[in-house]
Amino acid sequence: MYDVIIVGGGPAGSTLARLLEGKMKVLILDQRDLGKPFAGGFEKCCGGLLAPDAQEMLARFGLGLPKTVLAEPQLFAVRCIDLVSGQQRYYPRHYINVKREAFDRWLVSLLPPQVEALWGANFLGFSQVSEVVEVSYLHAGQRQKARTRLLVGADGALSRVRRGLGPSSAPRSYVAVQEWFEVSEPLPYFTAAFDPAITDFYAWMIPKDQMLLVGAAIPASTDVLARFELLKTKLLAQGFDLGNSARRRGTSLLRPLASRGLVRGAGQVALIGEAAGWISPSSAEGISYAFRSALALAKSLEKGCEGALSRYRRLTRGLELNIWGKTAKSPAMYWPLLRRLAMGSGLLSIKIVD
Ligand SMILES: Cc1cc2nc3c(=O)[nH]c(=O)nc-3n(C[C@H](O)[C@H](O)[C@H](O)COP(=O)(O)OP(=O)(O)OC[C@H]3O[C@@H](n4cnc5c(N)ncnc54)[C@H](O)[C@@H]3O)c2cc1C
Numbered sequence: 175m176y177d178v179i180i181v182g183g184g185p186a187g188s189t190l191a192r193l194l195e196g197k198m199k200v201l202i203l204d205q206r207d208l209g210k211p212f213a214g215g216f217e218k219c220c221g222g223l224l225a226p227d228a229q230e231m232l233a234r235f236g237l238g239l240p241k242t243v244l245a246e247p248q249l250f251a252v253r254c255i256d257l258v259s260g261q262q263r264y265y266p267r268h269y270i271n272v273k274r275e276a277f278d279r280w281l282v283s284l285l286p287p288q289v290e291a292l293w294g295a296n297f298l299g300f301s302q303v304s305e306v307v308e309v310s311y312l313h314a315g316q317r318q319k320a321r322t323r324l325l326v327g328a329d330g331a332l333s334r335v336r337r338g339l340g341p342s343s344a345p346r347s348y349v350a351v352q353e354w355f356e357v358s359e360p361l362p363y364f365t366a367a368f369d370p371a372i373t374d375f376y377a378w379m380i381p382k383d384q385m386l387l388v389g390a391a392i393p394a395s396t397d398v399l400a401r402f403e404l405l406k407t408k409l410l411a412q413g414f415d416l417g418n419s420a421r422r423r424g425t426s427l428l429r430p431l432a433s434r435g436l437v438r439g440a441g442q443v444a445l446i447g448e449a450a451g452w453i454s455p456s457s458a459e460g461i462s463y464a465f466r467s468a469l470a471l472a473k474s475l476e477k478g479c480e481g482a483l484s485r486y487r488r489l490t491r492g493l494e495l496n497i498w499g500k501t502a503k504s505p506a507m508y509w510p511l512l513r514r515l516a517m518g519s520g521l522l523s524i525k526i527v528d
Pocket residue numbers: 181182183184185186187203204205206218219220221222223224225228295296297298328329330331333334350351352389425426427446447448449452453458459460461462464
């Protein structure tokens with residue numbers, strides 16, 4: 175019997191397993207093979223930018239990044255483009271540009287040896303009987319079972335653990351599409367583009383080594399691929415070099431609005447990271463939220479599994495307020511008129527000197 179089984183070895187799950195420091199009997203499992211260097215195949219669909227909040231969490235964890243996880247170039251400015259009005263502004267902001275698959279594997283390499291890790295294991299479901307949770311998963315073609323005092327869902331936006339808890343208030347649902355283009359000269363900015371004909375959220379362009387990553391979070395209820403094609407047409411018209419397309423990926427992205435869509439768990443089951451809905455509703459930045467929610471649950475477990483969920487609820491009130499704050503700030507970015515006024519004022523922007 176385990177104290178904690180964690181489903182998902184992304185930033186949230188691996189951070190929780192690391193912070194439990196071998197003090198509890200922990201099993202972490204993931205469908206990805208995170209124990210080996212990435213060699214193609216399924217990859218986490220992500221921009222791979224560590225925003226200042228994620229950088230601050232790495233600082234609080236006392237961690238520095240190895241160069242093997244870094245992608246080029248490192249970024250110091252966000253270029254914002256309103257694709258309807260043609261307005262453009264540059265804002266200073268430092269992002270650490272990483273290779274997401276390498277980043278996740280580096281986090282996993284920090285796990286204490288006492289943590290049992292099962293890679294290439296597909297979580298299937300769970301049942302709660304009084305104080306014990308029975309977890310079933312598929313590993314090496316075999317259906318297997320394990321028992322635990324606490325099950326943690328760190329299995330991302332499409333969390334099966336969360337779905338196992340029953341219906342919950344749904345966050346707004348988007349499909350995030352990302353296409354990789356081989357380019358001769360990578361742009362030195364992170365570009366954010368806005369256009370209500372494409373999405374009420376935003377589109378992004380991120381240079382990554384010799385590639386340009388073009389992505390957009392598009393409402394799931396619309397013709398997502400047609401809107402993504404429209405985005406590319408508009409970017410070409412803006413002079414972007416989209417070069418040769420190397421690959422395209424898509425995934426689900428849930429956007430919490432205020433506290434709608436946040437679920438911390440129930441009974442003997444807790445949710446962290448994007449599985450709980452912890453992601454910025456204004457920028458879709460989620461790595462810092464994965465770190466912060468994992469830290470809150472690790473602290474809640476210091477006194478054992480009993481009562482951990484209510485301690486976790488208490489410790490994440492600040493994070494919930496943070497989501498409220500970001501929801502309140504969103505209109506300045508996403509309401510066309512307010513955005514035009516904000517960009518037109520030039521407030522906080524910088525001029526690029528060639
Ligand atoms: C297109 C896109 C771009 C983004 N760009 C950025 C960015 O640049 N910066 C940023 O900070 N955030 C970004 N985000 C958000 C960020 O990727 C997530 O918020 C973050 O990865 C959440 O971490 P997590 O550990 O909660 O979940 P994930 O990173 O999603 O990890 C979940 C893990 O669970 C595993 N899993 C899922 N289901 C099962 C199952 N049934 N059985 C076993 N394992 C399972 C998965 O394999 C995965 O390893 C982006 C999101 C999207 C969709």
